[in-house]
Amino acid sequence: MRTSSSLTQNEVDAYTQFALENKVIIDGSVGVKNADILCNSIIDRNSDITPQTLSLSFSRVKNQLKLKSAAHSRADELAHKLSPAEVEAYRNWAAHQSRWIGLDGSEEGYENCASLLGWMRGNPVTEHTLDLALGNIINNPQFGRIHFKPAPKQDRSIVGGRINHALTHRDDPKSKELQVEYRNGRRNHASEVQSKPQEHKSAPVIDAWKDIVGRYMTQWTTHGQKATLEAEYNRSIQTGKSWREIGAALGQIIKIWERGR
Numbered sequence: 001m002r003t004s005s006s007l008t009q010n011e012v013d014a015y016t017q018f019a020l021e022n023k024v025i026i027d028g029s030v031g032v033k034n035a036d037i038l039c040n041s042i043i044d045r046n047s048d049i050t051p052q053t054l055s056l057s058f059s060r061v062k063n064q065l066k067l068k069s070a071a072h073s074r075a076d077e078l079a080h081k082l083s084p085a086e087v088e089a090y091r092n093w094a095a096h097q098s099r100w101i102g103l104d105g106s107e108e109g110y111e112n113c114a115s116l117l118g119w120m121r122g123n124p125v126t127e128h129t130l131d132l133a134l135g136n137i138i139n140n141p142q143f144g145r146i147h148f149k150p151a152p153k154q155d156r157s158i159v160g161g162r163i164n165h166a167l168t169h170r171d172d173p174k175s176k177e178l179q180v181e182y183r184n185g186r187r188n189h190a191s192e193v194q195s196k197p198q199e200h201k202s203a204p205v206i207d208a209w210k211d212i213v214g215r216y217m218t219q220w221t222t223h224g225q226k227a228t229l230e231a232e233y234n235r236s237i238q239t240g241k242s243w244r245e246i247g248a249a250l251g252q253i254i255k256i257w258e259r260g261r
Contacts, residue, residue, distance in 0.1 A: 002046050011049035015039060018054045023068040028105065030066045037064050071110040075103070078117035086125035093127040099148040099239045108147035115144025128228075135231030138238065148238055209243035216250040228253060 015035065019026045024034050038061060042053045058065075068076070082090070094102045101108045117125070119133040137143045217233060220226040229250060236246040 002043070002048055004048075007049070014049055014051055015054065018051060018058075022058060023073055025066050025068055025072075030105075034065050037061050069107060069110065071107060071114050074118070075110040075113040078114060082117075082125060089126050090130065093130045097235075097239065101147045101149060111145050112147055115146060119143050131231040131235060132227055135227065135234040138234050139230070209247045212247045213243055213250060216247065216254060219254050225257065 015038070016026065018024070019034070024038070025031050026034065038054065038057050039049055041057050041061065042049050047053050079087070094100055101112055103109045103113055115137050116130060116133045119137055120129065123129060134146065137146050213233070217229055220229055232249055232253060233246065236249060241249075
C-alpha cells in the first residue's frame with residue numbers, strides 16, 4: 001500500500017541510488033523512459049518505491065532498460081570527481097574542437113571523455129592539460145581511444161586556382177563518344193585528333209607556411225614546451241587546419257614564451 005499519493009523525496013533518492021548502482025541511464029529522454037519502465041509497475045501495484053521494490057521490478061524489466069556501457073560508466077565515474085571549475089574548463093575546451101565527438105550520448109563520446117580524464121590521473125583539468133592529454137593519447141594509443149567526426153570531403157574541381165580537368169573531363173559527354181575514322185566508305189574528318197602544343201609545366205608551389213611550422217616545432221627549450229608544441233600540432237592536424245593556421249597558433253605559443261623570458 002502506497003503511503004503517499006505523489007512521489008516523495010525518499011522515493012526519488014531511492015531510485016537515483018538504485019540506478020547508479022545498477023548502471024541504469026538516468027539522463028535525457030532515455031533516462032525518462034527507463035524511470036517509467038522501472039517505476040510505473042511498482043506504482044501500479046500500489047507500492048512505494050524502495051530498494052526492495054526496485055530490485056524486484058528490475059529483475060522483471062531489465063531487458064527493456066538502457067544500461068550504461070563500460071565507457072559510459074568510466075566517463076561518469078571520472079566526471080563526478082571534477083570540480084565545477086574543471087567541468088567548465090572541459091566544456092570550453094570541447095566547444096573549440098571542431099571535429100571532436102563530445103558527450104552526445106554516443107559510445108564514441110563516452111570513450112573520448114574516459115580517455116582524456118583517465119590520462120589526467122588526478123592532475124588539474126585545464127584547457128592546457130586537455131591539449132597535452134589529447135596529443136599524448138593520439139601518439140600513444142595505449143592511453144585510450146580518441147574518436148573524431150569525419151573530415152568534410154574537399155572540392156577538387158578547382159586546384160591551385162585552376163580547373164581540375166582530370167575531374168571535369170570525365171563528365172564531358174563528348175569525351176565518351178566513339179570516334180570512327182571511316183563512315184560509309186568516306187573518311188570522318190571529325191575523328192582526326194588535332195595535336196596540341198605541349199603546355200609548359202610550372203614548378204610545384206611550395207607552401208612556405210609548412211616550412212615555418214617545421215621551424216617552430218624545433219623552438220623549444222624544455223620537454224614541457226616540446227609537449228605543448230606537439231599537442232597543438234597534433235590537434236590542428238586532426239581538426240583539418242591549414243598550414244597557415246597551424247603556423248599562426250604555434251607562433252602565438254612561442255611569442256608567449258619569449259615574453260616570459
